[in-house]
Amino acid sequence: MSAGNSRIVETNQTGIHEQLGELVNKYLLTQNRKPIQSHTQQAFDSVLAWLGDWQGDIIFDSCCGVGLSTIILAQRFPQARVIGIDKSEQRVGKHSHHCDTFNNTSQNYILVRADVIDFWRLAVKQKMQLSHHFLLYPNPYPKKTQIQKRWHGSSSFLDIIALGGVLEVRSNWLLYLEECQFVLKKLGHSSTLSAIDAFEPGFEPLTLFEKKYMNSGQVCYQLETH
Numbered sequence: 001m002s003a004g005n006s007r008i009v010e011t012n013q014t015g016i017h018e019q020l021g022e023l024v025n026k027y028l029l030t031q032n033r034k035p036i037q038s039h040t041q042q043a044f045d046s047v048l049a050w051l052g053d054w055q056g057d058i059i060f061d062s063c064c065g066v067g068l069s070t071i072i073l074a075q076r077f078p079q080a081r082v083i084g085i086d087k088s089e090q091r092v093g094k095h096s097h098h099c100d101t102f103n104n105t106s107q108n109y110i111l112v113r114a115d116v117i118d119f120w121r122l123a124v125k126q127k128m129q130l131s132h133h134f135l136l137y138p139n140p141y142p143k144k145t146q147i148q149k150r151w152h153g154s155s156s157f158l159d160i161i162a163l164g165g166v167l168e169v170r171s172n173w174l175l176y177l178e179e180c181q182f183v184l185k186k187l188g189h190s191s192t193l194s195a196i197d198a199f200e201p202g203f204e205p206l207t208l209f210e211k212k213y214m215n216s217g218q219v220c221y222q223l224e225t226h
């Protein structure tokens, strides 16, 4: 991943996807009956074992990549247990390297390789309730035909809502977050959308993608539910 030359997201959409509302209506009437993949079931079981009888705050860092944000969040929320989840074995495998360079000593987090689609379903079934849920720089899938690949355009978004807590989504593509805000509003949740001020004193990028976009002079945005 090189710094300073990231391309801006290009789309053939001119605004919020016109089928988004209909898609959400459809998801509200259907149930995902696909079997859970065994590797995600195992990852989920290992997280439950790690949590033990933990009764305090639980934070998900979904699609965490190498898990740099998971370390930072664990340090920012020392009273919570933070769970970083990513499906890429390669990215999760690079975590220890970032751990060393970050001089990390936090014990209140775990990183697992799993598919969040199944992981979220299992967490909902377990009646898990989160204090915070971070979804940082999800793949944008900017083509109009890819709407159902964006998290807010997929049935998984209902699981995200069911998990509760403050949801924070970050992206360098404003329309992604405007669409996400549209779906949140439709489902009865208010949120605030703003540009991230990289020049604020003490600001540090939360993820490698955030760092890369900012080094390329792109504006990054955050959407936070209330």
Ligand SMILES: C[S@@+](CC[C@H](N)C(=O)[O-])C[C@H]1O[C@@H](n2cnc3c(N)ncnc32)[C@H](O)[C@@H]1O
Binding pocket: 062, 063, 064, 065, 066, 085, 086, 087, 088, 091, 114, 115, 116, 117, 136, 137, 138, 139, 207, 208, 209, 210
């Ligand atoms: C653009 S990267 C962002 C990574 C990290 N959050 C960051 O900002 O550096 C998107 C990440 O989402 C992960 N991802 C995509 N679909 C996923 C899924 N279904 N389950 C788990 N991780 C997924 C990818 O493996 C990738 O690491």
